[in-house]
Amino acid sequence: MSESKIEKSVVNGYKKIEDGVVGGYKKIEEGVVGGYKKIEEGVVGGFNKVSDKFVEQFFAREGETVEEAKKRLAENAEAHREEAAPQPHTGKENEE
Numbered sequence: 001m002s003e004s005k006i007e008k009s010v011v012n013g014y015k016k017i018e019d020g021v022v023g024g025y026k027k028i029e030e031g032v033v034g035g036y037k038k039i040e041e042g043v044v045g046g047f048n049k050v051s052d053k054f055v056e057q058f059f060a061r062e063g064e065t066v067e068e069a070k071k072r073l074a075e076n077a078e079a080h081r082e083e084a085a086p087q088p089h090t091g092k093e094n095e096e
Helices: 003-058 066-084
Strands: none
Touching: 003 066
16 A cells, blocks of 8 residues: 555544544434423423413403413513612702
8 A cells, every 4th residue: 555545544534533423422412402402391381381370360350361461460560660760869859
């Protein structure tokens, strides 16, 4: 074998090793990300079910849907936040 054939064989061997390692890491990555997404969907879905049931049981008014109750509660919370927000100090409060 000539020097260039040996060189090509070594380069091709390293390339095959590289492809195998990268492929293995890609499979691991896909498994981890896929598992995480399944867990995330389950947790978020479970939370939303509990949240909806809670709103329905304790906050929804007669004939009001869960979505309507959540919207009303969000609007009320925003109104209370605006009322409770501290007013900027102008320095003119003591001028009377």
